[in-house]
Amino acid sequence: MGRQWLQKNREINAHKRGKLFNKLVREITVAARAGLPDPALNPKLAVAVEAARKQSLPGDTIQRAIKKGAGLLGEQADLELVTYEGYAPHKVPVIVECLTDNRNRTSPDIRSLFKKGVFGTKVAFLFDHVGIVEATTPQAGVDLEAAAIEAGAQNVESLEQVPEGHSGARFYTERADLDAVAKVLRGAGWSVTTAEMSYVPKETVQLTAEQRAEVEQFLEAIDDHDDVHRIYTALP
Numbered sequence: 001m002g003r004q005w006l007q008k009n010r011e012i013n014a015h016k017r018g019k020l021f022n023k024l025v026r027e028i029t030v031a032a033r034a035g036l037p038d039p040a041l042n043p044k045l046a047v048a049v050e051a052a053r054k055q056s057l058p059g060d061t062i063q064r065a066i067k068k069g070a071g072l073l074g075e076q077a078d079l080e081l082v083t084y085e086g087y088a089p090h091k092v093p094v095i096v097e098c099l100t101d102n103r104n105r106t107s108p109d110i111r112s113l114f115k116k117g118v119f120g121t122k123v124a125f126l127f128d129h130v131g132i133v134e135a136t137t138p139q140a141g142v143d144l145e146a147a148a149i150e151a152g153a154q155n156v157e158s159l160e161q162v163p164e165g166h167s168g169a170r171f172y173t174e175r176a177d178l179d180a181v182a183k184v185l186r187g188a189g190w191s192v193t194t195a196e197m198s199y200v201p202k203e204t205v206q207l208t209a210e211q212r213a214e215v216e217q218f219l220e221a222i223d224d225h226d227d228v229h230r231i232y233t234a235l236p
Contacts, residue, residue, distance in 0.1 A: 016224075017055075019224065019226060020055060021055070021057055021061070022226060023099075023226075023228075023229065024048070024051060024052040024055060024057050025052075025057070025061060025065045026065075026079060026099045026229070027048045027051070027052075027099070027229070028045065028048045028049060028052060028062060028065035028066060028069065029065045029066075029068050029069035029079065030069065030079055030081075030099060031044040031045040031047075031048040031069065032045055032065070032066045032067075032068075032069025032070050033069040033070065033071075033079075037066050037067065037069065037070035037072070043179050043182060043183065043195065044179075044195070045066070046192075047182070047192055047193070047194060047195040047196075049062055049066075050191070050192065050193050051193050051194060054193055078101050079099045079100065079101050080099070080100060080101075080103065081097060081098070081099055081229070082097070082098045082099075082100055082103050082106060082107070083095060083096070083097050083098075084096045084098070084107075084110050084119070084120075085120070085121060085122055085123045085124060086114050086117055086118050086119040086120055086121050086123065087117050087118040087121060087123065088116075088117045088215045088218045088219060088233065089116050089117055089211070089214050089215055089218055090205065090207055090211045090214070090215060091205065092205045092207075092215050092233055092234055092235060093123035093126045093127070093201065093205075093233065093234045094117070094123065094219070094222075094231065094232070094233050094234075095123065095124060095127065095199050095231070095232040095233075096110060096222060096228060096230075096231050096232075097228075097229045097230040097231075097232075098110065098225075098227040098228055098229055099227060099229045100227040105227075106225075106227045109225060109227070110222070110225070110227075110228075113221055113222045113225065114222075116218055117218060124199065126201060126202055126203070126234065127199035127200055127201050127202060127232065127234075128199070128200045128201075128202060129175060129197065129198075129199055130154070130172050130173060130174070130175060130197070130198055130199075130200055131172070131173035131174065131175050131177060131178030131181070131195070131196070131197055131198070132170060132171070132172060132173070132178075132194060132195075132196060132197075132198040132200075133151075133153070133170070133171040133173065133178065133181050133182050133185060133192060133194065133195045134159060134168070134169070134170050134171075134192070134193050134194035134195075135168070135169060135171070135182075135185050135190040135191060135192045135193065135194075136159070136162055136163065136166050136167065136168040136169075136190065136191050136193070137166060137167050137168075137188075137189055137190045137191070138165065138166050138189075139166070139167055139189075140165050140166065140167060141167065142167035142169075144156045144157075144158065144167070144169045147169065147171075147185075147188070147190075148169070148171055150184070150188070151171060151181045151184040151185050151188070152173070152177055152180060152181050152184060153171035153172060153173050153177075153181050154172050154173055154174060155171075155172040156169050156170065156171050156172065157169065157170050157172075158170075171185070172200065175197060178195055178196075178197065179195070181195075182195040196230075198230075198232065199232035200232075201232075201233070201234035203234065204234050204235060204236040205234045205235065205236075206236070207235075212235070215233075215235065216235075219231055219233060
């Protein structure tokens, strides 16, 4: 829940792919800055690199992002995470996370994108703040509940899109257990593509097809902003 409204938009045109690449580079840069510049020794960087490779981000671009984050290119990777809250049309709670090097530029932009909703209203209390690990394994028919228990996750659900002959799952964890669960899954042969803190709605907002289309258009306009990192909603 929360981000699955994006799942139906997996086919990305050239313009969208360019923006996606920019966001992946920022994610790698931030992960490298926060720890060691070696994916084998930095779990968050390993996940960021794996996600980038999954989207066919060139290897030299990945290495440059790592070096930039580690300060090895003489450039200062001065990015901060800024969170905005509010409502989309039809009273759908929304949390927007941005990675920006200038919040004075980003804040007015996000406020403007909320013109059809309500900007600045606190909605985080309507979500559970948890860890999420998305992973696949080259085995069909895996018992996901058993895998979740073994890894120490609190809950699990199937991924929407998984390669043929594979199993895929989204594991929900306590925030403090995120890295530990990802590590156990990797040790069990899972390929981890996402390991991040997330907001899961306590209750979802039911909409008509027309209302949902309006909300999705609103969210897609926000997601298209270069500084937007993650969007969480109460859509089912």
